[in-house]
Amino acid sequence: MSAKILVVDDDPAIRDILVRILQRENYTPITATNGLEALDKVVHESPDLILLDVTMPILDGFEVCRRLKDNERTALIPVTMLTGLDDREHRRRGVEVGADDFLTKPIEQSLLRARLRSQLRIKRLTDQLDRTESVIFMLALAVEAKDAYTEGHLRRLSSYSEQLALAANLDQHQVKAIRLGGLLHDIGKISIDDAILGKPSQLTEEEYNHIKRHPEEGARIVAPMRFASEVGPIIRHHHERWDGSGYPDGLRGEDIPIGARIVAIVDAYDAMMTDRPYRKSLGLEEALRRLRAGRGREWDPDLLDLFIRLIEDGRLIEPESEDSRSRLERQL
Structure with a gap:
């Protein structure tokens, strides 16, 4: 029809x-x-x-x-x-x-x-999709559409986050929250000027401070939704660092929600592996080197070790490309 x-x-x-x-x-x-x-x-x-x-x-x-x-x-x-x-x-x-x-x-x-x-x-x-999943999907697309350089980023991040959560033996409820947190982690960037998101040169301090507001904005946006209590903390804290030097609240170690720790790792990995306005992809070898360099400083050391094992064992699966998914949708 x-x-x-x-x-x-x-x-x-x-x-x-x-x-x-x-x-x-x-x-x-x-x-x-x-x-x-x-x-x-x-x-x-x-x-x-x-x-x-x-x-x-x-x-x-x-x-x-x-x-x-x-x-x-x-x-x-x-x-x-x-x-x-x-x-x-x-x-x-x-x-x-x-x-x-x-x-x-x-x-x-x-x-x-x-x-x-x-x-x-x-x-x-x-x-x-059910009502909640539909809203999530539409919001995620709205964010991704603002930045051509991050095409597919949300899809990959949601999948990678889910895979790492499963590898860490988290329960089904946590895994779902982390999958949604990966999908919505940057939803607060709806409020960020497109010119700043796509700027091909180094950001000014004022611009960087503007971007740093997006985790709090994202948590605020999802607050009315029924999954906010599980997913909101992931969105708010995915830029916290293991040593306490992150933002917005300077949490450290296991005070950072485990979902936020997982999303932080896979977000950094995907950013390193893809082209950005200011640089080309770093490649797998350099990405792994940088991840190891931040072990116990930027990222949870145990979760980072687990994620690197997934990569090196060939068990981290990249989700289907948009073209492949489009072909599947036409068959449904």
């Missing part, structure tokens, strides 16, 4: 163009000419994705998006807002009301096709 896409625009010419493109791509288009009609169509048609114009009579796109995202039954429907060229204010307001993506008018067809596939892939995934 083809994906059902709701096109919301008061301009009949734009609606017609979008409908023709969607039909050529074998999607099922639905149309609405204003915001109130759009909300009614969402209730009765349950679209898989919404293409939503910003400027409309009766109810504008921002208010439509806000109402959809505030409603638990419609919050996970991807909303792509259609904005004018370089309209930063519209994009800012769109982010505030929860828009998932933006397309600039006039719309480039190849870009539209790619964005549709991407958003519908997310929708298929969230349809398979």
Whole structure:
């Protein structure tokens, strides 16, 4: 069954163009000419994705998006807002009301096709997850999308953290919390300026202090969620160091939650093994050398030894690439 896409625009010419493109791509288009009609169509048609114009009579796109995202039954429907060229204010307001993506008018067809596939892939995934897992997934993608250099980082970190937790013989409840902590450890970076995250040169002291706020911000963001008591401390303390020189609270040794100690190790490893704006991947040999150099200073010595054994024994498994996962999703 083809994906059902709701096109919301008061301009009949734009609606017609979008409908023709969607039909050529074998999607099922639905149309609405204003915001109130759009909300009614969402209730009765349950679209898989919404293409939503910003400027409309009766109810504008921002208010439509806000109402959809505030409603638990419609919050996970991807909303792509259609904005004018370089309209930063519209994009800012769109982010505030929860828009998932933006397309600039006039719309480039190849870009539209790619964005549709991407958003519908997310929708298929969230349809398979329970409510909590869906929220986690969407939040994690929002963080990762801010920094092209960290593509796949959250997926790998969640998997590596889970593997190390299992190797440490932690119970199933702890393992799940650590897996989610790995996925959400950097969620606080939503509040960090993109220019700072992607800066290709050394950060100033002010910029570094700005970034150092992200563990506390992340713990605050997940606080209303039902798993906050288990996952929040992992997020808050994943930059603490074994010797007490980390942040935000200067915890040391086993005062640092074990989940945070695990995420700290695998986060450092993955950062060393991937390209960043300011340097290329360090390679496995140098990454292992640096990990050993920080044993008992930056990282829990016993957990670090266990993680290095996983690597050297060939037991640390990298999760499937996005392309492989996309092929799997098409088969589901």
